[in-house]
Amino acid sequence: MRHLFKRIVILISIVLVLSSCGYKDIDKRFFVVTIGIDKAENENKKYKIMLKVAVPSPDIKTEQQTFIVSEYESNSVTGAVRMIKSKLSKELDFSHTKMILFGEEVAQDDVRELTDWLIRRRDIQKIAWVGIGKPNAENILRMNRLTEEIPSNALFLTFGNTGTDSVYILSERLFDFRKRITERGISPILPIVESKGKGEREYFEVNHGAVLDDKKVRMVLTSEETKILNIMLKRMEEADIRVDKDGEELFYIASEGSSAKYKVKVKKGKKPTVDVHIRISGILEEELEYTGTTNFKEYEKMAEQQVKQRVLHLLTTLQKENLDPIGFGLSYRATHFNKNDWEEWLAIYPHIDFNVDVDMKIEGSGLLK
Missing domain, CATH: 3.30.300.210 (Nutrient germinant receptor protein C, domain 3)
Incomplete structure (x- = not known):
C-alpha cells in the first residue's frame, strides 16, 4: 500500500511538471495602457474598440514614447479584442490598463454592457480611471504629447493626484462607477476629457463632469x-x-x-x-x-x-x-x-x-x- 501511494505521488508530480499554465515572458507581451470605445463607423456594427499599446524601447535613455493604437469594429468588446489579437505578434496584457475612455456618442447611448465586460475581466484593474473622450475617445488615445515619456502618462497623472491637483477634475474609478450604475440611490459620474489644439500643440483639458442615470449621460456640469x-x-x-x-x-x-x-x-x-x-x-x-x-x-x-x-x-x-x-x-x-x-x-x-x-x-x- 505504501509503494502504491508513492507511485501515485510520483505520477501527480510528473503531470504537474508536464502541464503548462500558459505563462508568457515579458518580451512576448504587449501592455495595453488605455482602452477607448467609440461608436462604429460601420452601420452594421455597434462599437469601435481601440487599444493603446505601449511599445518598450531598448534604449532606456530615450525620451520619445512609442505606442500603437490597434482598433476593430464589432458588436461586442470580446469579439473586437479577439480580432485585435490576430493583428499583433505578442500576447495582450491588460494588467497595466489604467484608463478607460468612452466616446461622447457612446456615453449618450448606453454604457452598461461595456462596464459589464470591464468588470468581468480579472486582468483589468478595478482601480482604473474612467472618463468620457470629447469629441471621441480616439482623439485622446492617438494624442502624442511632448511632455509624456510613457504612453498615456499625462492621463494617469491628471486623475491620480500624483501630478496636477485641481478641484475641477472629477476623478472616477471603475469599481465606483460600476457601483453607481447598479446601486439605487446614487447616480454615476464621469469626467470629460476634451481634446484641444492641433498637431504638436494638441492637448487635452479636464474641467467638466457629466452625471448619468443608470445607463447614459443626462447632464453635463459646468x-x-x-x-x-x-x-x-x-x-x-x-x-x-x-x-x-x-x-x-x-x-x-x-x-x-x-x-x-x-x-x-x-x-x-x-x-x-x-x-x-x-x-x-x-x-x-x-x-x-x-x-x-x-x-x-x-x-x-x-x-x-x-x-x-x-x-x-x-x-x-x-x-x-x-x-x-x-x-x-x-x-x-x-x-x-x-x-x-x-x-x-x-x-x-x-x-x-x-x-x-x-x-x-x-x-x-x-x-x-
Whole structure:
C-alpha cells in the first residue's frame, strides 16, 4: 500500500511538471495602457474598440514614447479584442490598463454592457480611471504629447493626484462607477476629457463632469458645478472660491481645508429636508479691488452667501433632472428598512427642500499685512 501511494505521488508530480499554465515572458507581451470605445463607423456594427499599446524601447535613455493604437469594429468588446489579437505578434496584457475612455456618442447611448465586460475581466484593474473622450475617445488615445515619456502618462497623472491637483477634475474609478450604475440611490459620474489644439500643440483639458442615470449621460456640469460637486463629495479639500460684486470678480479665497456633511430628514407631518453643512477655511489669495481692510468678517459673509447660492443651484438643478450623484437616496435607504424604500424615495426626492449652511473662515492674507 505504501509503494502504491508513492507511485501515485510520483505520477501527480510528473503531470504537474508536464502541464503548462500558459505563462508568457515579458518580451512576448504587449501592455495595453488605455482602452477607448467609440461608436462604429460601420452601420452594421455597434462599437469601435481601440487599444493603446505601449511599445518598450531598448534604449532606456530615450525620451520619445512609442505606442500603437490597434482598433476593430464589432458588436461586442470580446469579439473586437479577439480580432485585435490576430493583428499583433505578442500576447495582450491588460494588467497595466489604467484608463478607460468612452466616446461622447457612446456615453449618450448606453454604457452598461461595456462596464459589464470591464468588470468581468480579472486582468483589468478595478482601480482604473474612467472618463468620457470629447469629441471621441480616439482623439485622446492617438494624442502624442511632448511632455509624456510613457504612453498615456499625462492621463494617469491628471486623475491620480500624483501630478496636477485641481478641484475641477472629477476623478472616477471603475469599481465606483460600476457601483453607481447598479446601486439605487446614487447616480454615476464621469469626467470629460476634451481634446484641444492641433498637431504638436494638441492637448487635452479636464474641467467638466457629466452625471448619468443608470445607463447614459443626462447632464453635463459646468466648471463651477464640477468644483462644487467635488467639494460636496469630499474629494478635494483645496479649492479656489471666487467672490463677485455687481457681476465682477472682487477677490479669491484659496481654501486649505474643507468639509461637507449632510443629513436626510423625513418625518411624518413635516416636509422632507436635506441639511447640508459646508466648512471652508483658507487665505485671501487675490484682491482684484484693493480695499486695504484687515477685517475679514465682511468678506467671509460675502463668500458664505455666494457659495450657498452655488450649492443650492447645483442641488436643485440635479433634483429637477432626478439625478443624485451625492447619494442622498442611498443615505435614505440605509436608514429606512422598508421593502419599498426605493419607491418611497422616488416619491420624496422631487419635493425635498435643501437647507444649506456655509461656514467660511479667512485665516490670513498671504504674505501681505
